[in-house]
Amino acid sequence: MSRVVRDFEAAGIVQGVGFRPFVHRTATALGLDGWVANVDGHVAGTVAGAPGAVEEFGRRLAHAAPPLARVRSVRMSDAGAAGPDPGSGFAVRATGPFPAEVRTAAREIPPDAAICDACLAELFAPRDRRYRYPFINCTDCGPRATIIEALPYDRVRTTMRRFPMCRACAAQYADPRDRRFHAEPIACPDCGPTLAWDSLRGEAALSAAVETVVAGGIVAVKGLGGYQLVCDATDATALAVLRRRKRRPAKPFAVMVRDLDEAGRLARVGASARAALTSAVRPVLLLTAGRVRLPRAVHPGTDRIGIFLPTTGLHHLLLRACARPLVVTSGNGADEPIATDDAAARVSLGAIADGFLSHDRPVHARYDDSVLQLSGRGVLTVRRARGLAPAPLRLPRRAPLPLIGVGAQLKHTFTLGEGDRAHLSAHIGDLAGPATHDAFEETYRALGELTGVVPRVVAHDPHPGYLSTQWARARGLPLVPVQHHHAHLAACAAEHGLTRPFTGVAYDGLGLGDDGTLWGGEIMVADLTAYRRVGRFGTAPLPGGDAAVRHPWRTALGYLYGAEPLGSPGPAPELADTFTARLPPDGAATVRTMVERRFNCPRASSAGRLFDAAASLLGLVDSVTYEGEAAVALEAAAARRRAAPLAHRIVRDRGLWVYDPQPTLADLLSRRADGEHVAALAAAFHTTLAAATAELVGRAVESGAPRTVCLAGGCFVNRRLLADVRRLLRAQGLRVLVGREVPVGDGGISYGQAAVAAARLARTKE
The missing domain is CATH 3.30.420.40 (ATPase, nucleotide binding domain)
Structure with a gap:
């Protein structure tokens, strides 16, 4: 029987999304031999077997990938070696960091994904060993962008490296038939992160937080991308205290609810809203308030209410124990970035929160909650953050040089661009105070290291008073000024792949x-x-x-x-x-x-x-x-x-x-x-x-x-x-x-700047 050997490479968001286990299952089902590994920011390997089976293998990689994956390309080429022995089977290999000088494209980082239905069922199954474990996850859900310290994506290069797997978790991690096969954040009560409330741990810590919320207090909860402030959404007194302490007198709060039924009581939830609310993003969705009204202090001055479903096992446990909708808002003071470091949170949130529900897994990258609203039959992005960022967007004109669009002043983001990919950062905040500026610098360093993009050109707003403009001018790199409203319109055009002239409003x-x-x-x-x-x-x-x-x-x-x-x-x-x-x-x-x-x-x-x-x-x-x-x-x-x-x-x-x-x-x-x-x-x-x-x-x-x-x-x-x-x-x-994926407001400015700079540089090169 004829036999072929092919090297393969899949590019896109293919790390941290269960892609290697998928490749393993696919190859095994087709009777192929070989191996797969995370290499730099993509997945590569060798496959050998019958020609028809190898061809089908390539098709499935491109068109039948796991739900969280975004496969941009699959390349198959003749192998330069003899390949694996017939019948040797297919393996998932661990791979060391890829040499930076050999990098061929910017690496793509998977966003965090909300808890999946399978993990949720286990969370509340008394006989499951992860029963009521707040940090439950698998290859289809859990933290990604917030824990990745370097690529390729393996446990040793995430914040989970601090938690050696117990024997039971290690067995699941190594079992190709298991849902947690090569799930890098895998954990359980015996080996994973632990909740803490002062000297209390685990269930006792959770109980202390629940008692505080039910009694009308405010709790700082360490979430996926930073701290969140939580209180009873039905308690007008607690809401008034939160507004006073947080110095947020009128801006609406987001409300987390247990399920779609509760969401339907508080807001008008149609088919499009249900799909958005239950997606892996779990965004805050701005909806028209429903028949059951919460205190006016939740969303004063507007009939719209921000609703979202639980993101993690911890959120589900809190909501079930409190048995009421909860205000879950950014863990920060007015005009400050959300707190991520435990010690710093105690300082910045100490005057706001009545207690801290923390844990011992570090937050490597700051991510607030994404905010969407319905627009026609789709959704419009108001704030792009957890669950969406930093998944790359397309640049209609390839950037001949790596570049950065540094954004505006309000609702600040930045965008790293290289080739035809743009990596739009998560929402950072308003560049008004030193804390937000420091958060920008920190996020820029972290995303630059992960993607490997080292800008050689800086696109910026012409306004001399913007701190982003001043930062751009201090880089000592060639500058591309982009008028503010041109950047707004270019962001919309670029998202839709327009390269020809258009009319803009x-x-x-x-x-x-x-x-x-x-x-x-x-x-x-x-x-x-x-x-x-x-x-x-x-x-x-x-x-x-x-x-x-x-x-x-x-x-x-x-x-x-x-x-x-x-x-x-x-x-x-x-x-x-x-x-x-x-x-x-x-x-x-x-x-x-x-x-x-x-x-x-x-x-x-x-x-x-x-x-x-x-x-x-x-x-x-x-x-x-x-x-x-x-x-x-x-x-x-x-x-x-x-x-x-x-x-x-x-x-x-x-x-x-x-x-x-x-x-x-x-x-x-x-x-x-x-x-x-x-x-x-x-x-x-x-x-x-x-x-x-x-x-x-x-x-x-x-x-x-x-x-x-x-x-x-x-x-x-x-x-x-x-x-x-x-x-x-x-x-x-x-x-x-x-715009759909790109914020229609100033959060999309940096992407528009990057698209304009790429087009201008490409035109100059031509």
């Missing part, structure tokens, strides 16, 4: 424009290398700069008394004075003087700031404690109501189509003075902005702009605005794209 808070003003309501014609502005929002001053962002009433006064003159009258003086009359007299007078004298009043063409102004004019929000709070209040007020649109006007100004917001705000105040309900006016405002957007894009397309439209920027987290804009553009026969 970029709506967000603020970003530095080419003309030195602040942009945020932009219509562009762009590709991955360049753009031109074809439309915009009318500008208004921001009295006091950042102070106007924190206090939307200031922005409202900027629109009332200093909006760009575009030929239409603003609100009637008596209506403007009615709004001003409810503000602190000295403050309103001072701000009006600043506007009239143009003192410390940078101008902005921002959709996000217009939302702020409308929210304040309607009396919904005058000051905010987190970014986007005013827009959230306006969307919540609008709910699902329908109302006649407000007046709006599109004008031509210096070659650009411009939406003049003055008629809209004048009509808003006039109809409010006539007694129209705030909810109806909030709905009308959304309808009007969508109509104005559709008209801006329509005018651009009539002038020759592409008929493919990318929507990007934080304003499109607003479900109503996104749905209305998408519907109106599609009604014009346009193709409309929005």
Whole structure:
């Protein structure tokens, strides 16, 4: 019988996802001999046997891989040696670190995966030796990115190396028939990590944490990617204490529930939501609140609630013992990264938590929870973190040099790019304080070492005040500046594989424009290398700069008394004075003087700031404690109501189509003075902005702009605005794209920067 010998190599996310056991089972089932091993960031080996069986082996590797794997390519080639002896069988080999100088591509890191159904069944099976063991896992679930210290992925290069396997675990690890065959985080009560609460261990520690939560206390729980703060979601007093201690007065909390039935009581859960909630990502999913209402302090100012299911065995044990939904939020103080180190957590969370439920497995990499929301038939990523990052994304144009996109200032991420792969970091936070900046440096070093990407080019935002820009300029490497809104749009285009020109709608808070003003309501014609502005929002001053962002009433006064003159009258003086009359007299007078004298009043063409102004004019929000709070209040007020649109006007100004917001705000105040309900006016405002957007894009397309439209920027987290804009553009026969895997807000900026830099470098090389 003829016999062939082939070397094979599988690239993609093929380490830490049960791929070697899958290869072993596949080869054995086909009667093949050989071996497989983790090599650098991929899987390689040799296979020998009948030609048809070897061919089928290659097909199965590419198309029948385990659910957590993402196979990018399978290469089969003639072996350079005689190969294994016939009948010798197939083996999984341990492999040492691959020499860096021979590395052929950036290594791909598997994200963490939530507990699977098989492990969950064992967790609550009294006769199973892992009964009630919080750290249960197998090849299909458990920690990955948070424990990997180096590649190739073997136990000795993870934080689990501190826990030698007991005889029973070692036997499962070596048994090809077992679900834990080569499951690197394998553990059990006899040999794995142990819970701790002060001097208590194991079940006693868990009981102490449960008693504290049930009694109304706050517990710092060490999760997969760092500490989380946990309290009773039904206890208004506990929630108030958590908000005060955490210095988070209004931003909604996420709620972890036991199962889909409980989720369905607290939120509206349809088929798409069920699929997202039960996925291996286990994201926080933003949903409309259901018939059973939790205290207002869980999600003040909005009818949306963040719901997620248990991620680990520990979470399941907590929820079953507490028998109530739990607030599970990031273990940090305001504007700080989540705590990962045990000693540091005691310091940073000591004034917040009433106790610490910890364990002795180190967290190697910081990962917060991912946040998604439904968008049409799919989902939209709000925050990309645990379960999603750092799985690579595609670059439509290959980067001829390794590079980094260093992101923006808010919702910071960075992206390492090499070849056609982009490795988008997990959410880090706002680069405001030294702790977050240190977290950025730490994450950059760790992800760089794992992927092997050593940047030779740095892409950055042009804003000189961003700490990310300052970091980029200090590298001493060639720089590629990428305008903020071009980066937003490029992120959407790159995710969808666009390399040809497109029309872009970029709506967000603020970003530095080419003309030195602040942009945020932009219509562009762009590709991955360049753009031109074809439309915009009318500008208004921001009295006091950042102070106007924190206090939307200031922005409202900027629109009332200093909006760009575009030929239409603003609100009637008596209506403007009615709004001003409810503000602190000295403050309103001072701000009006600043506007009239143009003192410390940078101008902005921002959709996000217009939302702020409308929210304040309607009396919904005058000051905010987190970014986007005013827009959230306006969307919540609008709910699902329908109302006649407000007046709006599109004008031509210096070659650009411009939406003049003055008629809209004048009509808003006039109809409010006539007694129209705030909810109806909030709905009308959304309808009007969508109509104005559709008209801006329509005018651009009539002038020759592409008929493919990318929507990007934080304003499109607003479900109503996104749905209305998408519907109106599609009604014009346009193709409309929005990001799915890449955050639509500033968390996607770094990926857009990387895509632009790669395209520009490729064009230069060509």
